[in-house]
Amino acid sequence: MLEPVRITVSSQDPRHLAKKEWFLSQPGCQWSPAAADPSLTQPCLSITSKGVYLSYQDERLSFHPSMALLRLMNLYRGLPDRYLEATALQKGDVLLDATLGLGTDALVGAWAVGKVGKVVAIERSPYLAAIVKDGLLHEIQVPRVKNPEKRRAWAELKQAAVNIEVHFDDHFRFMQNLPSSGVDVVYFDPMFRRTQDKSSSIKPLHLWGNPEKLSPDAVREACRVARKRVVLKERKESTEFVRLGFEIMPGGRYSTVDYGIIKP
Template identity: 55%
Template structure:
């Protein structure tokens, strides 16, 4: 399950910190990195710069940034609700498996909810995304929020702490879940990437290009039910037939939201 697409990897400056970061990426499993290329060759590029890491493919550019997670955490610290936390019912000290990491938005909110006594295992099938998110978590404190408001600073501090609770693992989630002991995790969460990205979702489109678009497998859900102590949660499009196909009971709410959450209580 190696990424077959060759990716040209480079740094913008020849300094020790960036070169060490480049070496770290080259050691990550599953990626097909190229350190040299001819001028005529067109291929995706991973650029490691002093301002961050960027994956470019044609006109699309992807980078790790906890933007939506930060907005959600600001609202949570203000006492507002979050539908993901309503669905997962995570509490301090819980263990969570996020079986479809993506760029880690929900994993960060989950890590904040379980706190320092809890744990989050985040599985990502794309080796490129797994490496980028792990690198982003490793260098979280280097991301400086533009807004210096008190709300944002408080949320940023809380999220920086939460980022240390996440362990990223590259692999196929059904296979990795099969290795985990029964009744050993509180909550297992699935958020399969939308297989038909909406045109207005410009922020999702670059991520869509690198993700696995296959429907969630029934056997993966069965494995999740085997290892979960409390519940398995699925996020999907509103009115999706996936909830019924996979045996999830829809959690009603979010009248104007384009997504719903499904629950299997175990």
């Protein structure tokens, strides 16, 4: 993991300074002393008026809900969303997103379960957990756009974000403390398959996320805590589905990924 991480604040704006204090208090993060080497080779979290960024060398990563926004707008137009088909989330469900990442799936899931439901999201990288937690609270502002569909999507995402509870933890350890059938759906979208991925939009996540394979123990625990189903997203034709006992959901002929399901 990249650490320790230097924190920089672009101005003495009290809101930025308060945000810095908030980041300093987040669990699991190893912040380097203020007078650390300011060279670009040190990983850094920058708090600026344009947002919060994690950077290392020439890679930069920040929380942004744009992909979730796009998916919501497609749903309004009646287009299917394979993640929602695979998870079969209903209003009022509790979803355990065991691999939060940058929070796109968690947001779409929180939208689907509505105000009466909830998303509990687990992330093993303390820096990703912190930047997404901050982003969900502060980076979703309904813009003054003319397009009513877009305004509606922003407003619904803002509402959905409130229903996501972010935890920095290992998902196996977290699930061990949950009661049997304590949630409706457990969702895994591990990094493993993406280690071969050269795409620049995915690459920065590699620097910060945990690249390990999903463990059979974690899947077993997920089957214990999920009342309705456990879902795995993986590369098409991945041997992970067979290794971990998931049945592949039909469809997605032109997609590069598949969804596997276990009904406990």
